[in-house]
Amino acid sequence: MERLTSGTGGRPAGLPTVVPMEDESAAVVARNLGKRYGGTVAVDDVSLRVETGEILGILGANGAGKTTTVEMIAGLRRPDRGHVRVLGLDPRRERAKVRQVLGIQLQQASLHHALTVRELIEMFAAFYPDPRPAGELLEFVGLTSQRATRFEKLSGGQQQRLSIALALIGRPRVAILDELTTGLDPRARRQVWAMIERLRDEEVTVILVSHAMEEVERLCHRVALLDGGRLTALDTPAGLVARAGAGNLDEAFVALSGKEPEEPA
């Protein structure tokens, strides 16, 4: 298993690579992504490749650059440096096409406060050619009995569940879920995991940002660890634990983050 994709072709990370982006087999390719806000380097030379049907977890401390990275992949933020391809498409220049196949749950997004769960689902369903049925989605995220409740009256966790449902409503081929289960109770968390497992069976490519090690261990094929905007490790959950010489992923996370970025292998 490769540990860092940034060193493709033996080049050191950080140098612009000339490897063509149009890699037909990978669902998502991000190469040498960089983004700064004023004096803050939010993302520094991050390269990732996510295979079709793969579930990639992104871990990292608060402010590590996870949201900035995934929102650059989604075309929501413009990278200062680097390139992104989603199913071979540029998410900014071929926006309209990418929107058909990409579903995203944003870490921070509210919805029309006075509309009910059912009305919001109807609204988003209308945007897609073949939306998932509302009943199935509601059951999926456990909001069936809240379907007539206005968004503003939902609890934080219920709003989060609706947001996940809306990310998946258009049957995306690539789903980006930023802080998937943050704020969910244990039962809801398990429901959402079951849903992700179903996506895995459907060969949907998923990038999920998480702070929950148990979740990452259970769902993800590979884990990318971000630290201070840099990609410091990219491995299977088990590989990461072994690398850190830790007993579990929690310990590995602590061991591998919050220190100087290591040199790529």
Next chain:
Amino acid sequence: MSSAIVARSPGPCAWLTLIRCEAKMVVRDTAGLVVPIGLPLLILVMNAAAAGEQVVVNGRTALDVHVLPLVFTVVPATIGVVNMPSFVAYYRRAGILRRLSVTPASPVMVLIAQAVVSLIQTLIGIGAAFAVALLVFDANLPVRPAAAIGAALLATAAMYATGMIVAATAPTPNAAVAIGLVAFFALGALGGLFGGREALPEPLAVLGERLPFGATVECVQAAWAGSAIDPVHLVSLAATIVLGGVISAVFFRWD
């Protein structure tokens, strides 16, 4: 793999759904619903008796040429300058425009749906005031109905353009309401909302006549009285539309 993916923009069904959703948002916002329909009625009722029955021009009474234009102008002005920008600022602040930009729907669709609902609300507001004026206060129809309709449409667009400047520049939803209200009362005061412009100092009266509120009142008044519309007022409204479009296009932020 990418060749199979087609960019497919949402069809009429998506438009209808969005318009329906915006309509629900507007209806469920009680204050925003009541003011543009209640305020004109209030102005009508308070001024109708004082306006008297005597004919001033072309068989039209003081009610027709002085009160009705004001009443009709208040409707698109409150909706366009106060209500619409507060919705847009809220959608931006809540991240709704950003969220929609990652769906096949463009956030522009929400703005257009909001405009459509505002137009319907304007029609209802004007219709309600007009019905009360006709049935209760014996108002008359305009001498030049086509000019009245044309003026109303142009005025609605101008109020909307003014509102888009507010929506584009207001940093928060609260600021949008504050700026919108101040703009509404400033335009209104200079345009005759609190009594004729004759009471204002000359330069302010001239300015007020060229700003969208005063220009609208003048156009509707001319249409009702059957006199020619002064091109200055049409130019004022057209210029507001162009200026509002350009300023909001330059300053508008989606997040």
